[in-house]
Amino acid sequence: MTHWMKHWKFISLIAIVLLFSCRKNLTVEQENSTVEEGYYNSAPRIQQAVIGGYVDLRRALFANYAWLMYGEARTGDVKVAVAYQQQVANQQLTSTVANLVQLSDWGYFYDVIKDANDVLDIVDNAADGVLSSYQYNLYRGEALALKSMAYFYLARIWGPVSSAETSNFGVHLTREEVVNQAIQYATEAQQLVPWILLNDDGIKSAALTAVRFNKTAVTSLLVQEQLWLGNGQNAYDALTNTFTNISTDSLSGFSLAIGEDRRTEIPLAPLSASILTMPLATFNTIYPDGDARRSSMFNISGNNATLIVKDASMVELLTEREIDLLFAEAAWRSQHLDEAKEWLISAASGATEDYSTLTEETFGDALLLERQRMLVGTGQRMFDLIRFSEVSTHIPAFTEADVAKGAAYWPLSAKSMAGNGWAQNEFWK
């Protein structure tokens, strides 16, 4: 024993080495949970993180029919077949009904932003050879586009919001700053994503392109953002520089695919056959007799016109048919009225009106009307009214003063204000 004592240093050293070698032995791979470390080691796995962003965007926009509630139901023109829609149409947005409380919570949009930022980290840290340059550009571009879209929705729904970027996390941004940030992401994304995406077999797939961000969709998003800030010339440049010598085969809108949300209940088919209707009187005002879109877009029965859902497996958010309208608006806003009229006439096929006689003053109303007619169901109307400063004209409940106080934006839930340093805007106080 005393012999052992002489070597206490040696024994301690052995003990330390033993303890450190235990570290590996004491790391257990659990079968029922997945840790982040080492998970993103292949392109399909990295793609899962990208898809996570789409699933969260779907949650933000489909839970409680949010995209219709934020974008259309408030105007009262359309009816969504759920009880709380009436409260939305009556502008009772601070109601304690659980659906409306959730709608006034912006958390789901920030989930998208976090997902996107995680994807940007993941693709940047991916080991050499894991991602092809196509995949690297696509995933990065999609992440930026998702982030851009989430910020853009936030700005359109609530106005000023918080930044969730590492560099300025939690900082309150004005509505212009938010959209400028979104423009920056969309501009970069637009350079990265392709016109048509490849499926897992490496074959061009129109079906896949329709439910992921592609160059057409990101350009539409970017142009919408530029127009929101009144940058007509930038919007016009973005459109004309992008859509040069492009065949229509390469164009694609952007829809969110329907699927199962594993964490919360959202309607499995948010745009089901009878979900969106218009009272006949409203319908007749918007689509007068003779308008070809009355029958191509709606089923009329009794006192209601019901939107025809052409593909229930997805919900269109950025449509191909909007491109002409965006061209028209960008041209108009950048002092190219004649070109604007041409784009509008080309877009509004089936309309009874003669748009060739429009003037600088009347063009705006015509464009707003055509956007309402053509984009019904995509959740744009309310944002159009804000952008065209027409909220108080079309929503009788609000005066100009109300709008100036912030009536056009949504109130914030207690959860969104707490911990983030926000107070309710003047109108919803």
Place this chain on the structure above:
Amino acid sequence: MRLIPKSGGKILLFLLVSFGTAMSVLAQDSLRVDSMLLSNRSGLENILQGSVAGLRIKSWSGTTGAQATLNLRGLSLDPTDQSTMPLILINGVPMVASPSHITGINPLTYFPPEQIERIEVIKDIDRLAAYGVQAPNGAINFIMKEGNSGSIHVRANVYAGTNFLQNMDYKRDAFYNFNTTARRDVYGDGGIVHDQTLIVDGAGSYGSYLFGLSNHQDKGIIKSSGFGRQSLFLNAKYNITDRFTAHFYNNMSIANRKGRYAGEYSRDLTLPVVGDEGYYMDKNRNLGLLSSMGLAYVVGSGVTIRSVASLSYEGSSRDMYIPSNLLDGNIYASSAAYKRQLITWNTSANWLHEFADALQMDMTLGGELRNTDDRLTSVNGQRSMENGGSDFVKVVTGYNANQVIALSNHNVEKLLSFYGTWKFKYKKDLDVNLVARADGSSLYDKKWALYPALGIHYDLKNSLNIPVKINAGIGKTGVLNRPEVYRGQLDAYGDYYGGNYLGIGQLYPTFGGAKSIDVTQVDAGITVALGSAINLSVDYFSKTYSNFLYQRYQSNISGIDYKYETGGQLGLSGIEVALDGAWIRSTHFTWSSNLNIAFYRNKVKSLPGDIGNTSLAYLATVSGAPVTSLVAREGSQAKRIGNSEPKVFGGFTNTLRYRNISAAFTINYAWGADVLAESFNSRYDAERINYQFPIKSAETPYYLVDQGTDGRTIYQGIRTIEDGSFVRLSRAAVSYHFNSISKKVEALSDLEIFVRGDNLLTLSRYSGINPEENITGSRRYNLMYTGTPLPTSVALGIKVVF
């Protein structure tokens, strides 16, 4: 029952610590099972009820095969979980001792009490620290009998009896309101309990052997239900050489429990219609195995090397079918299996050394490996009978995946430990115990935690001739914080694009700072021998539990719901008093007794900042108050309206013998615990009652806020808050030894008949049947943690020893 005095226990243990013992940790209390008052109910915890100061055995359920809750100086944040359970050791090796959630069968029923030599109850820190994170809440070591010298001995013990409910008032039954007409059909007197145990043993120069078999059947008082258990066991030692010894222990049990729909559980299901339960099926089956193999080699110069490998396994399976007449036209079937295994391997070197005549040292250095591997698989489904079929078709043929839920879960945990114990003995007066243990756990990034302890024991008898012993100790143990969070976790968000793509993302980020809950314990005690007949001991302890793992909710711009943090502090302290008296010791008449009392209090010492944004928010009301407080809302304020833990509890045992007749009884009691009962009727959708409570004059002003299955807020009214104090005649027995026959028949060394009763009388003002029927002290509206009435049982038995 006879409590061996501490000094005697120590010396006895010092001599008896067997080679199979994984660690030679001395016990605070040591109970010889042959002289204890046993129980008709299976489950070793039942024989400990009321026997040891500070050990609280709560008989919460009369369902056969259920485990009473065990608490030995234990405290946790969640009163419903099993984390306060003491470490259970069999011959010093740990076992899977908590009942599985699948069958609820008590693993402590696997061992018939007849095969146990003695029970060591370990509470003091200088003994506990040697177990590190395994034993934050004390330890109970069951030491099995070994063969007695002689070629062969045979012992048989048989008893049979019946269960019944005394003065059963159905309206007092917690389950009454669920089906007022059916209650009488559920309970029935006369359920048979019977038990047979046969043990054969012997010992010689080769070593020793003991083997046996045991059968226990208990029909309880719930009709068409019952519990059964069969065990085979072996305890053998073999002297390979003079210096080299092997020790094998094995106990294998199968246990089964048949349940009944109307009367036991699943209150969330549609109200039971007790028509014909003939086709109702709830079959629970467990296989319990504990095996250990120990080798000991005496190197010489006081050095002995020991190595013990052990395997504790439990497989639980449950098959269930509910016919449509009970489920409003639906049939339901489920099958679940839960397999738990615990493998340990403990190797140590022990060195006994005398520095001088007056100073001795007993040093042990060792390492222990502990692997836990639990796997759960279950499938259940429900369907309506719309497509025809029979009420009695015991098959669920789901025609789409939504009707069947399948689950598989697998948890693996590893613990690697190194420990050292140093026991210094100076003359007969002073013992100094030093313990250091390092535990490395797979649950954390920073694997290692150190648990040191120091204990000093001083006997004043030798130097000052005062029959007083004093002791004091300080040290640390820990509780493993679960789940593993240090590497973060990814989560499946949902399916996309025709279900072809899966979207995933972060559920919560990594938390490298995750660690064990630290338990710092200080204890002190004094034992006074008053003459040769009376022994009084008073022990004080104080434990502080720090660094609980909790979720910190993130602001909703974070894109993530929560992060993990550690913090918070709970305190538990108490005084335990035990008075042992051997009042009369004459040739024909002896009378001894044990009275024990424990005074406990616990407190939430500190909480993390901004507690409202954490998963511990529910503790905000009890800051500075007991964590076991019963909290309810009155108006818009949360308020403490009681405490589910008693202020005082304990037991009182008397053992008497007059010539051939022996009698013993144990009383256990608890005072000062409150019982809260949720109302079955006052349960409202908060929005519908405009967030106002109460709405009826008959309701108390107190309510709880629940979340309904659809996410809606529910106001749950509280019907009563009552005093749950009680005194219970827990066990009593009278036996007669046929000494004259055993003297005549040479081979017969003992013949005894006995009558034994369990749960014979309860005195309480509690309005229900059993003041301990709620595990948490709260009777939930769905009776989730509430037990069935506790039956009385009386049995007649015979014991023969050849």
